[in-house]
Amino acid sequence: AQSVAQPEDQVNVAEGNPLTVKCTYSVSGNPYLFWYVQYPNRGLQFLLKYITGDNLVKGSYGFEAEFNKSQTSFHLKKPSALVSDSALYFCAVRGRMDSSYKLIFGSGTRLLVRP
């Protein structure tokens, strides 16, 4: 069965500092991996995805994520956090053999960036 774990309910970081939001996954075969962000009373917004190729993926708003196959991880990173990055972040996985293309989401990590 496919699953995603986001071990931290909340991550606190000061503005200007680097941030990391952790994600590990379990899936048969090679995964497709995604990060989405959710602001209050809004739907999910796509940030970035890993399909194949370079393990370091760059996405929207200066975010990037590193795919690590041996550790089955896909941590989200940003070199310098902004207060406006404060939101709920979801990691998601899809198995390459899943013909429905449905996403399996983690439980989310709340990022709080303090001024």
Add this chain to the structure above:
Amino acid sequence: DTGVSQNPRHKITKRGQNVTFRCDPISEHNRLYWYRQTLGQGPEFLTYFQNEAQLEKSRLLSDRFSAERPKGSFSTLEIQRTEQGDSAMYLCASSSHDWGGMNTEAFFGQGTRLTVV
């Protein structure tokens, strides 16, 4: 705006009533998904359409739930005889495929928040 549109945004209903939600996907997207999100959790897959065909349903989708996508355009999700446990955010998403046949990322609507009292 050509994003995914969901209506209504909020719905309060009494237990036992029926409710119906609508989703209008991005126009060129042939794949449509319904997810449910409860407080403190990530979205959970409910069902998937490719064009007008409903190809997969989650075990979460009890027989009180039914979804349709007539003509492969908009979709509706109906919940009959609502229960308090149905209170959640219902999210719709759509996707397509690129020229290489790869599925694009899913684009989500803002959701319909259902409260059953």
